[in-house]
Amino acid sequence: MKIRPNAILEVDGLERRFDVSAPWLNRVLERKPRRTLRAVDGVDFIIQRGQTLALVGESGCGKSTIARLVTGLHAPSGGSVKFHGDRDRMQMIFQDPFASLNPRWRVGRIIAEPLRTLRPDTPDAVVAARVDELLRTVGLSPSDGQKFPHEFSGGQRQRISIARALAGEPEFLVCDEPTSALDVSVQAQVLNLMKRLQKEMDLTYLFISHDLSVVRHMADVIAVMYLGRIVEIQPTKDLFANPLHPYTRLLLDTIPDLEAPKRDRTPMGGEVPSPVSPPSGCSFHPRCPLAFDRCKVERPQRRAEVHNRRVACFACETGAAATGLKETADV
Amino acid sequence: MSDIVLDVRNLRVEFPTRKGVLTAVDDISLTIRRGEILGMVGESGAGKSMTGMAILGLLEPPGRIAAGSIHLSGDRIDNLSDREMQQVRGRRIGAIFQDPLTSLNPLFRVGDQLVETIRLHTDLTKAQARERAKDLMREVGIPAVEERIDNYPHQFSGGMRQRIVIALALCAEPELIVADEPTTALDVSIQAQITALLKRLCRERGTAVMLVTHDMGVIAETADRVAVMYAGRLAEVGAVEDVVRRPRHPYTAGLMGSIPSLRSDVEELQMIPGAMPRLDAIPSGCAFNPRCAHAGPKCRRDIPRVEGTQAAACWLATEGAVA
CATH class of the missing domain: 3.40.50.300 (P-loop containing nucleotide triphosphate hydrolases)
Incomplete structure (x- = not known):
């Protein structure tokens, strides 16, 4: 692969399978076969330094598994994750600010931990000063370091998680649904904080969310996932101006729009199939209004000659998407 | 008024x-x-x-x-x-809550739960109530009602479960x-x-x-x-x-x-x-x-x-x- 000086993360053909077979005895007695769940099924993307790439998709599409593969919490079953930065300077922010902070530790100690791990010889006074500074950076007060996590609200806890992540002097942050557990007004505070920090510290984000409006606000590039694969990847502006994949279009059509209240629309039919037994060919074909024979047998790839590797869809290759989806959009 | x-x-x-x-x-x-x-x-x-x-x-x-x-x-x-x-x-007054799993009894078939609720509030016979349960399931958009009526809640997806809960609320x-x-x-x-x-x-x-x-x-x-x-x-x-x-x-x-x-950009x-x-x-x-x-x-x-x-x-x- 040719070297891209500006890429901080290159993910290539990434796969992760989980064995979800019944226990051995059941398999023998009930003659059940082994079953594998393909949580991530051949995913490629590149993140440029200082940018935000967002993974969006519905539950079970594999976006959180990718976060865990990138941070090394899971080992890949296939493919590769190449990180061109300092491994020690990769940090993660989790969704649940109640589960991700040690309830027995004071906030100051929680924030100091990555610092002490990264530079064990730092004198206590320097650590304390740095913790105070970090608390101020995320909009808390230095005296909050003496408190325990339970004394804070959800939004404040997420700020603590961010301060802890920043303590590791990160260049790359993996954020797995960082605001999903928060109320909208608090979400706005946290998102603004994350954007400000990115600018000030030149951070790179891998941002995982199910919320397209949040992703639109945060990301430079958006990858839409469906059943363990990226079906479309585009710069944010292009994705919203000209969504290519039928799934993306349906998804955009489904999200409630505040600017168009009381809209009557036809919701997308069907449900996300189980990743244990995904449909043949393109896994979206049973729900796709444009599916034709080829989609049922063959699996579409993102190819250079089709919209410059932005979309994995046969209908887009034949051009049916352009005309066919216009009709569905007007319904 | x-x-x-x-x-x-x-x-x-x-x-x-x-x-x-x-x-x-x-x-x-x-x-x-x-x-x-x-x-x-x-x-x-x-x-x-x-x-x-x-x-x-x-x-x-x-x-x-x-x-x-x-x-x-x-x-x-x-x-x-x-x-x-x-x-x-x-x-x-019917009630629908956030988590459909907690509103349904995991040990009973959804059809039986619907029939029980219908009979509690009406004078229908068991057979009539079962027919009504099927009608309700169709009305809330559950496919293949004849088979699904005898399934347990865990056999349904989240969205389908919520439909069952709505059917229950409508009984x-x-x-x-x-x-x-x-x-x-x-x-x-x-x-x-x-x-x-x-x-x-x-x-x-x-x-x-x-x-x-x-x-x-x-x-x-x-x-x-x-x-x-x-x-x-x-x-x-x-x-x-x-x-x-x-x-x-x-x-x-x-x-x-x-x-x-979803439409306008703000920094x-x-x-x-x-x-x-x-x-x-x-x-x-x-x-x-x-x-x-x-x-x-x-x-x-x-x-x-x-x-x-x-x-x-x-x-x-x-x-x-x-x-």
Whole structure:
């Protein structure tokens, strides 16, 4: 692969399978076969330094598994994750600010931990000063370091998680649904904080969310996932101006729009199939209004000659998407 | 007048604690008409679920209705005994909760649960009730009803389970459905299916729906009118188009501004400084005044109330100026 000086993360053909077979005895007695769940099924993307790439998709599409593969919490079953930065300077922010902070530790100690791990010889006074500074950076007060996590609200806890992540002097942050557990007004505070920090510290984000409006606000590039694969990847502006994949279009059509209240629309039919037994060919074909024979047998790839590797869809290759989806959009 | 299904007047819900009495719902009045969906929106702790629970008669002790009244189609229901209230719940008010798994008994087939509920509220025979259960399942959009009726809840997906719960709520053809975060646990594409279903049922059957959710998008899309709650009080009530497009209460305006838009680009989202007060520390006057950019002395002194059908509980909005 040719070297891209500006890429901080290159993910290539990434796969992760989980064995979800019944226990051995059941398999023998009930003659059940082994079953594998393909949580991530051949995913490629590149993140440029200082940018935000967002993974969006519905539950079970594999976006959180990718976060865990990138941070090394899971080992890949296939493919590769190449990180061109300092491994020690990769940090993660989790969704649940109640589960991700040690309830027995004071906030100051929680924030100091990555610092002490990264530079064990730092004198206590320097650590304390740095913790105070970090608390101020995320909009808390230095005296909050003496408190325990339970004394804070959800939004404040997420700020603590961010301060802890920043303590590791990160260049790359993996954020797995960082605001999903928060109320909208608090979400706005946290998102603004994350954007400000990115600018000030030149951070790179891998941002995982199910919320397209949040992703639109945060990301430079958006990858839409469906059943363990990226079906479309585009710069944010292009994705919203000209969504290519039928799934993306349906998804955009489904999200409630505040600017168009009381809209009557036809919701997308069907449900996300189980990743244990995904449909043949393109896994979206049973729900796709444009599916034709080829989609049922063959699996579409993102190819250079089709919209410059932005979309994995046969209908887009034949051009049916352009005309066919216009009709569905007007319904 | 007969059009009004739910009439809540000056409702007050209190929780006596060791440290004093907390007011979770403070002087709320609202009505829902036949076939109307009222959205109750607010952030965690605003009292929206508590209002729904009070209407259902499901307040957890020591929580209690301390003042006000609740009328269902003209009959007062807030002072009924538990036994009488049980008759009202299910038969006249249906309930849909966030997590469909906790609303269904995992040990019984969904068909049996539907049949049991139908027979509890009607005089149908077992066979008739089963037919009715199938009709209901078809109505809420469950495919292959003949096979699915004998499945257990775990054999359904989240969206399908929520459909079953809606079918359960519809069993006795209630006048009112209280739906508390019915789509929060679901993915967007499934969420859209469920809200479309609620809207259709409400339109076809004339059921009044109280839709409690934190999601302004769901409200905008589903509700006819919306009530915004803040710190146990109503901040603003009005037609959904008006509240969403032209919010009159500064809190509503801030809430709308803090939601990332799907259309326009902003570098920074609007923020409401601070956080909602805890129930034991609600400021005097307007509960929002410490976070409000326009607050004046009157706001710190007197509590503004929502008056009429289209209004904001704000001195600035009602009097045009803050004295």
